[in-house]
Amino acid sequence: MATMQDVANLAQCSLSTVSYAINNTRPISAATRQRIEQAMRELDFRPNQIARSLASRRSNILALTFPGTENTLGSTIMEFVTGAAQAARERGFHLVVWPYAPAQADEMLQMSRQGLADGIIVMEVRRDDPRVRLLDEHQFPLTMIGRAEDGTDSRCVDVDFEQTAEAAVAHLAELGHTDIVLLNHSADSRDHGYGPTLRIAEGFHRVMGRRGLTGQVLWCDETPAAGRRAIDELTGRWPAVTAMVAMNEHAVIGAVGGLAGRGIAVPQTFSVLSIVTSPLMAQMAEPALTILHSPGADLGRLGVQNLLDQLDGRRPAPAPTLLPCRWEAGRSTGPVPPVIHRPR
Amino acid sequence: MATMQDVANLAQCSLSTVSYAINNTRPISAATRQRIEQAMRELDFRPNQIARSLASRRSNILALTFPGTENTLGSTIMEFVTGAAQAARERGFHLVVWPYAPAQADEMLQMSRQGLADGIIVMEVRRDDPRVRLLDEHQFPLTMIGRAEDGTDSRCVDVDFEQTAEAAVAHLAELGHTDIVLLNHSADSRDHGYGPTLRIAEGFHRVMGRRGLTGQVLWCDETPAAGRRAIDELTGRWPAVTAMVAMNEHAVIGAVGGLAGRGIAVPQTFSVLSIVTSPLMAQMAEPALTILHSPGADLGRLGVQNLLDQLDGRRPAPAPTLLPCRWEAGRSTGPVPPVIHRPR
Numbered sequence: 001m002a003t004m005q006d007v008a009n010l011a012q013c014s015l016s017t018v019s020y021a022i023n024n025t026r027p028i029s030a031a032t033r034q035r036i037e038q039a040m041r042e043l044d045f046r047p048n049q050i051a052r053s054l055a056s057r058r059s060n061i062l063a064l065t066f067p068g069t070e071n072t073l074g075s076t077i078m079e080f081v082t083g084a085a086q087a088a089r090e091r092g093f094h095l096v097v098w099p100y101a102p103a104q105a106d107e108m109l110q111m112s113r114q115g116l117a118d119g120i121i122v123m124e125v126r127r128d129d130p131r132v133r134l135l136d137e138h139q140f141p142l143t144m145i146g147r148a149e150d151g152t153d154s155r156c157v158d159v160d161f162e163q164t165a166e167a168a169v170a171h172l173a174e175l176g177h178t179d180i181v182l183l184n185h186s187a188d189s190r191d192h193g194y195g196p197t198l199r200i201a202e203g204f205h206r207v208m209g210r211r212g213l214t215g216q217v218l219w220c221d222e223t224p225a226a227g228r229r230a231i232d233e234l235t236g237r238w239p240a241v242t243a244m245v246a247m248n249e250h251a252v253i254g255a256v257g258g259l260a261g262r263g264i265a266v267p268q269t270f271s272v273l274s275i276v277t278s279p280l281m282a283q284m285a286e287p288a289l290t291i292l293h294s295p296g297a298d299l300g301r302l303g304v305q306n307l308l309d310q311l312d313g314r315r316p317a318p319a320p321t322l323l324p325c326r327w328e329a330g331r332s333t334g335p336v337p338p339v340i341h342r343p344r
Numbered sequence: 345m346a347t348m349q350d351v352a353n354l355a356q357c358s359l360s361t362v363s364y365a366i367n368n369t370r371p372i373s374a375a376t377r378q379r380i381e382q383a384m385r386e387l388d389f390r391p392n393q394i395a396r397s398l399a400s401r402r403s404n405i406l407a408l409t410f411p412g413t414e415n416t417l418g419s420t421i422m423e424f425v426t427g428a429a430q431a432a433r434e435r436g437f438h439l440v441v442w443p444y445a446p447a448q449a450d451e452m453l454q455m456s457r458q459g460l461a462d463g464i465i466v467m468e469v470r471r472d473d474p475r476v477r478l479l480d481e482h483q484f485p486l487t488m489i490g491r492a493e494d495g496t497d498s499r500c501v502d503v504d505f506e507q508t509a510e511a512a513v514a515h516l517a518e519l520g521h522t523d524i525v526l527l528n529h530s531a532d533s534r535d536h537g538y539g540p541t542l543r544i545a546e547g548f549h550r551v552m553g554r555r556g557l558t559g560q561v562l563w564c565d566e567t568p569a570a571g572r573r574a575i576d577e578l579t580g581r582w583p584a585v586t587a588m589v590a591m592n593e594h595a596v597i598g599a600v601g602g603l604a605g606r607g608i609a610v611p612q613t614f615s616v617l618s619i620v621t622s623p624l625m626a627q628m629a630e631p632a633l634t635i636l637h638s639p640g641a642d643l644g645r646l647g648v649q650n651l652l653d654q655l656d657g658r659r660p661a662p663a664p665t666l667l668p669c670r671w672e673a674g675r676s677t678g679p680v681p682p683v684i685h686r687p688r
Contacts, residue, residue: 061460063440085443094455096407097441099429111438116405116460224627250624257630280594283568284628286601 002043004139010039016136026153061094062307063117064300065108065131066124067101076249076278076294077123080145083300084121091308093118105130112140119307121145121300125156127193143306145299146195147320155310157302159276160322161196164292165203167325168245168275173211176336177243177271180208180215181234183227183255185248187219196276200247216241220251227254228261235262242336243271249281256285256332267334274332275325282330289332292325299323346387348483354383360480370497405438406651407461408644409452409475410468411445420593420622420638421467424489427644428465435652437462449474456484463651465489465644469500471537487650489643490539491664499654501646503620504666505540508636509547511669512589512619517555520680521587521615524552524559525578527571527599529592531563540620544591560585564595571598572605579606586680587615593625600629600676611678618676619669626674633676636669643667 008018013032020026021036028036039045064084066077081097088095096117100108108131112120118141122131125146132148147156172180182204184190185197201217208215216238220230230251234241246252252274256266264270266287274282275292282289302321309316348366352359357376364370365380372380383389408428410421425441432439440461444452452475456464462485466475469490476492488500516524526548528534529541545561552559560582564574574595578585590596596618600610608614610631618626619636626633646665653660 059458059460061455081443094451095443096455097443099425099439099441107438111405111440114403116403223624250628253628260630280567284594284597286604286630 002045004045006043007036007039007045010043011035015139019136019139058118058311059115060092061096061117062088062119062121062304063096063098063111064121064123064303065098065100067099076276076281076296079278079294079296080123080300080303083297084304085300086297087301087304091304093304093308095304100131102126102130105134109134109138109140113138118311119143121303121307125195127195127198141307141310143303143310145303147199148195151320154316154319155306156320157299157306158320158322159196159294159299160324161199161276162203162206163322164275164325165200165245166207167292167327168273169204169207169211169215171333172243172245172271172273173213175243175271175333178213178336179238179241180213180243180245181238181241182215182217183230183244183246183248183251184217184219186221186226188221190219196247200276204245220248222248222250224250224254224257227251227256228258229254231255231258231262235264242269243333244273246272246274247276249274249277252277252289253281253284256289260286267332269337271333271336279328282328285332287331290330291328293328294325295323346389348389350387351380351383351389354387355379359483363480363483402462402655403459404436405440405461406432406463406465406648407440407442407455408465408467408647409442409444411443420620420625420640423622423638423640424467424644424647427641428648429644430641431645431648435648437648437652439648444475446470446474449478453478453482453484457482462655463487465647465651469539471539471542485651485654487647487654489647491543492539495664498660498663499650500664501643501650502664502666503540503638503643504668505543505620506547506550507666508619508669509544509589510551511636511671512617513548513551513555513559515677516587516589516615516617517557519587519615519677522557522680523582523585524557524587524589525582525585526559526561527574527588527590527592527595528561528563530565530570532565534563540591544620548589564592566592566594568594568598568601571595571600572602573598575599575602575606579608586613587677588617590616590618591620593618593621596621596633597625597628600633604630611676613681615677615680623672626672629676631675634674635672637672638669639667 004018005015008015017028017032018036020028021033085095098108120142122142123145125144125148127148129148135142144156147158184201189197204215218230220226256272259266259270266272274289276294277291282291306316348362349359352362361372362380364372365377429439442452464479464486466486467489469488469492471492473492479486491500491502528545533541548559562574564570600616603610603614610616616633618633620638621635626635650660
């Protein structure tokens, strides 16, 4: 019986490319696809052999992996885990959590190859993530919450950052704000290619640009103390700014405290909109924050569904599934003040 | 070859009792111990058969289980996971997280019996916890972070709540406070027998009593909004209170906001000491909170060590291991005000 490696040899391409062609998980060129399909016919190779062989040694366990020692599993990320666990349970699977950072990709692969899970949901994906690369090399079924590499992989489910940036800026622009800053994740996360950091910055600049506005970005460590320092930087560098879009839920709490410490009233003279966050974090600030609530529970469910579709040999969606954030009103945004009286 | 069940039958006791006697994991009466030891001699039963048989089918995986859909894995709980994962890695084991609440004890047992872990660390233990009961019935190795039942089980590692209550009250008493309230977890957690809720309340009353003081307890849901409401209750019922010990890290953020909203200055006229919490949560409040830092990372390490001692047939500690919290100064406690001017 022909193997996928035989197909790859005959079609003169890599094993991964054969897998992408079979599972439609990444775009490949028409010429390559033709060579692969011809090789499959010549060898009488049936793609769903893979699904069948997987079915025979199923553990009925799905693993969700996230960088445990680097990130805190705050309430926002916990919504992903809860959504995924419930979806898995409904389909007769167990969900377990593996705390592996990208640097521990080897350990994670070892676990996968022991048959300890039928598939893996990779969270907090970096653009070039060794966990995804290794699993793909070993043909191990995976989905991603987030997007690796070029963002076309249909095994991804993610927040629609472009749409979220648009919704955030539109809300503040309607209130009359034109000088808007983005409080983003750290410069470190940007330099490591952390997808959300990069995508929200790109989206923010694009939607500001469409309105003829120039937005500023503050890169900020993920702590309230760093959020306080960001307000010092903001008031020093860009005193005309009247509104903040924040995608850094620990820092934004400190930022609101820093504004209060300088006598800058929220929302009377300064608006704060916290995005890709959870209602619990919104309540941590005074006043309670207006937010765009991360669709974590739904993404967790979709990640499980996408993975089970692969395991069952069903054809997945043709492109990544992106979900918008949900609007939840707090008391932290308001009309731009007619004249700004701000202590420097 | 004799089995543990043979020993139990001959000694006329339960299988669990034989296990407790062999592993010294719970106190049993001298008479019962004598019967078990005599049965073991008669049957030529060697206790470390258990350890050996376990060794032969080891997965090298330890599972840490916590009630995923009920609790948020905040930064404080995350310190346990990180400590346990590092300790496991150093000993050549993988740590995985199983999100099972007490009500899902059956599912957890199913995973355990599939050989998917060599032992389980149970977090957020209730006094009568079905997860612990089921695992014990099936002789599955476990340790607990927290304490089940009567609190004598040597497989437990936990925060020393008595000592923590003493340290908290001593600090506030030295500053001159005599009217002190405990902001505890919810009445619901108390009614479910959640250990930390019960132990801190008992410890608080005892250490206050030793000083001839009467402490009040506020039972509070685990949200900032509930913390704000608790301040309304506090100022209405006990206006003379000048200090709060808080063991509810989400609520305490709202409580500090609620105090500010009523013009009650922290720490000038009211002191707040947050206990069994993490430095990240301390920074969420304005002013930053003085805390007793939960020894989570060390407890995670000890939980792993205790479990591996059992797996290796080593004799565990004779009693639960309790660790104190660590003092970390913030800006939220100060001397009792000479005269209280408080808006009602």
